[in-house]
Structure formats: C-alpha cells, structure tokens
Amino acid sequence: MGSDSRPNILFIMSDDHAAHAMSCYGSRINETPNLDRIAEEGMRFDNCFCTNSICAPSRATILTGLYNHLNGVKTLGDGLDGRQQTVPKILQKNGYQTGLIGKWHLGHGGVYDPTGFDYWNILPDQGEYHNPSMYEMGELKPYTGYVTDIITDLSLEWLENRDQDKPFFLMCHHKAPHRHWEPDDKHAHMYEDIDIPEPETFYDDYSNRAAAAAAATMRIDRDLNALDTKGEPPEGLTPLEVKKWKYQRYIKDYLRCIASVDDNVGRLLDYLDEKGLADNTIVIYTSDQGFFLGDHGWYDKRFMYEESLRMPFIVRYPKEIRPGSVQKAMALNVDFAPTFLDYAGIDIPDHMQGSSLRPLMKGEVPEGWQTSMYYRYWMHLSHHGVYAHYGIRTERYKLIYYYAEALGTTHSIDDPKEPEWELFDLQKDPYELNSVYHDPEYADTVRSLKEQLYRLKEKVKDYE
Numbered sequence: 001m002g003s004d005s006r007p008n009i010l011f012i013m014s015d016d017h018a019a020h021a022m023s024c025y026g027s028r029i030n031e032t033p034n035l036d037r038i039a040e041e042g043m044r045f046d047n048c049f050c051t052n053s054i055c056a057p058s059r060a061t062i063l064t065g066l067y068n069h070l071n072g073v074k075t076l077g078d079g080l081d082g083r084q085q086t087v088p089k090i091l092q093k094n095g096y097q098t099g100l101i102g103k104w105h106l107g108h109g110g111v112y113d114p115t116g117f118d119y120w121n122i123l124p125d126q127g128e129y130h131n132p133s134m135y136e137m138g139e140l141k142p143y144t145g146y147v148t149d150i151i152t153d154l155s156l157e158w159l160e161n162r163d164q165d166k167p168f169f170l171m172c173h174h175k176a177p178h179r180h181w182e183p184d185d186k187h188a189h190m191y192e193d194i195d196i197p198e199p200e201t202f203y204d205d206y207s208n209r210a211a212a213a214a215a216a217t218m219r220i221d222r223d224l225n226a227l228d229t230k231g232e233p234p235e236g237l238t239p240l241e242v243k244k245w246k247y248q249r250y251i252k253d254y255l256r257c258i259a260s261v262d263d264n265v266g267r268l269l270d271y272l273d274e275k276g277l278a279d280n281t282i283v284i285y286t287s288d289q290g291f292f293l294g295d296h297g298w299y300d301k302r303f304m305y306e307e308s309l310r311m312p313f314i315v316r317y318p319k320e321i322r323p324g325s326v327q328k329a330m331a332l333n334v335d336f337a338p339t340f341l342d343y344a345g346i347d348i349p350d351h352m353q354g355s356s357l358r359p360l361m362k363g364e365v366p367e368g369w370q371t372s373m374y375y376r377y378w379m380h381l382s383h384h385g386v387y388a389h390y391g392i393r394t395e396r397y398k399l400i401y402y403y404a405e406a407l408g409t410t411h412s413i414d415d416p417k418e419p420e421w422e423l424f425d426l427q428k429d430p431y432e433l434n435s436v437y438h439d440p441e442y443a444d445t446v447r448s449l450k451e452q453l454y455r456l457k458e459k460v461k462d463y464e
C-alpha cells in the first residue's frame, strides 16, 4: 500500500444494462456470476434511480453531481462543458490518480474533451463493438478485438502502470450492452437452443394510460429493424410470431453482450484480489440507466417507468459494507459524485445537489433521507417518439406530467402534444399498467403529490 491510505475507487459502468438482467437482482433471463460477486461481498441498492433516463445526461449528472438543467446536458444533443466543476477534477486536485477508459459520449474537442483525468482513452461517440477506434488523450487510434475486452485490457494496463503512492479513481465505462447489441464470438452461441421467457407486460396494449405510451416508437414488433435483429424474420410468420421472433433475437444478443461484460468485470475483480487491493478499493457496478427488455412490448428507455428509471447499483468495500447486504432507501445518480468525495475525505462542494450514499452503504439511513425523487426527460419526440415529461416518484406512487413540448431544447421536435398526467399506485400496480390519475379515490393523493412535485422541482432549481 502507498503512503496515502485513502480508498481506491473503481467505478464500472455499462450502457443500458437494466437491473432485471442481473441474477443478483433476481433476473429470470440470465446469470451474471461475476456481478453477483460484488453484491454477495457487498451491497445491492434496490431503489437507485436516474434523474433522466438517457445516456449523455446521466453521465453528465454522475460527473458533476448536478441535475441536467444545471450541468447543461439535457439531451443527447448537448456536450458536457468541461470548464465546470466535476468529481474527477476535484479528486485529481486532492491527490487521486484519475483515469477514464471506454464510453464518454459527452462530446469531443475543445471544451468537450474529458477533463480532470490523468489518463483518458475513449470511444468516439457511441463507438464500435468490433475493432473500435479510440481517442487516447485526444489522438484517434485503432484497436483490434472486441470492445468490452479492450476496455478491460486498457483498464488493467492502467492499473498496473499507475503511481502506487496515490489512491486511484478509475471510471471503466463499457459500451455494451447498447444497441445494436453485437456479441463477441465467445458468447455468440449462448442461448441458441432455448427460448428466453417473455416479460409480464410483453403484450401491453397501452390502454388506461396517457397517450404518450401508445405514441412511443420503440415497440419490439414494429420498431426493431433488420440491423437490430441481424436479419429479417422468416417468411410466413403471423404478426404474433414476428413479435416473438424479434424478441428472441433482440434479447439473446443483449444478454450475450452482458455475458461478456460479466466475464470482464470478473477479470478486474481477480486483478484486485491478486494485487491485494480488494480490501482498500471501493468497487461499484452500475449502468447509466435502465432499459425495457420487452417490458411493455418495448426496447429502449427514456420513460419514467420503472424498468427504465431504475439503475442497477452494487458496491463492495469490505472495510465499511457488510457482505450480502441490501439497501432499500432511495439513491440517485446525482448522489454518486458526493459519495466519491466523501470516501476520499474531501468536503462536498455546496453547489453539488446530491448527498453522499456512504451512510447508506454502512447500513444506516440518516434522519430525513430522501423518500421521493424528481425526474425529467426533455428530448421531445425525437428518436423514439417519447413525449417530454417530468414527475415525482415516492416510495409508493409515481406522478408523471407529459408537458409534451420541445421548449427549445436540442434534439427535440417542435411539435407540441396535448399535456397529460399519469398516476401509478406502485403497491397495487407494480407494472404500471393502469393510471389512476382520474380515479376520484386518488384525488387527495394527486393533490398532495402535485404539491410535493413542485416543491421538489424548486428544490432542485428547475424553474422551467
């Protein structure tokens, strides 16, 4: 161990990996033995949510500790202006060795290159699954092989060659399992002889909800294309058979990509063990948001619905976290930056909006801890036709307001729709199939939740 005994932080984040495709979260469709190791030797968070369920905005929130209306990355059309304060900059200034390897997706060149990292090597935009090029400190270089292996190789190399006298903060960001779900040769034949179970809401007809659900263009049967399913469905199938066929093609490739992520997380864990680093390293595995795995008949994310809102979040740190523990208290992606700083013994700047999760990791829930969260998706209608919306999720309820207009944001379509509300009673309706917004029995609940929503909106300083 070096002279500075503060904990190392290994932050592993994949892209679009939903919690319900991890066996430690009770997946019915796959096994993730290496990810499960983190949960078994550490803690699983069951209610970790993102504040805007889409790639770039979630990443910007994690780096800045700010909601998107304050860090400037509301949509996929916005880059992260690196002149603002970020968690790697603060850690670097305070003696941490910092690295970023893999997906960045927050812009390139000028003020959009990563800042605060001693070393960075990133994929251009979404990057390629096979033989990717990567910007190593700004210089584009070709690599041979599969992206998940390469990101792990580079991470291991960086760990091996780091300055041993300093604690490290490494962000290892996988591209997988992002669309178009291209597996490597090693996993290409997994699941070949079996059918993956369909989710409970696979045949959702979008009745009893606001118009937004039916309007979205991310349906398995209609919207997955030949590139997604690696070919056209066989001739002569009925529409129902086409839907089933496309689901199998989609979900198997998605899970094959995850199998490679799982193997590669195992390589990192083994390395920490071999080098005696496991005790003093906080290992986190998460994903930038959740994903629909055929749930509601969909792929993709964006909606405030559970499958897309929930982030997997598992963490191991033997010095403070009891093995096999589960935390039900609410955690948000805006809490990650303060958590890193807390563990590094650095004061959390006042401008950061989240709170450190460290007490929760110790198994304590501080008095007054958040029991509700604010969500907002700005990118009106583009890509998958999802209406712009904001809302509140409490432990029992979810109130969503589809304000349904672009409001001048990038990557949005200026075509306003009729605003509408939805209310779900998650206790009675965990799959969110029946909005009770117009049910007179919930009138008081609606009134109270609206008050809470606007209080929360003001608290996070979203005045628009």
Ligand SMILES: [Ca+2]
Residues within 6 Å of the ligand: 015, 016, 054, 055, 288, 289
């Ligand atoms: Ca993503």
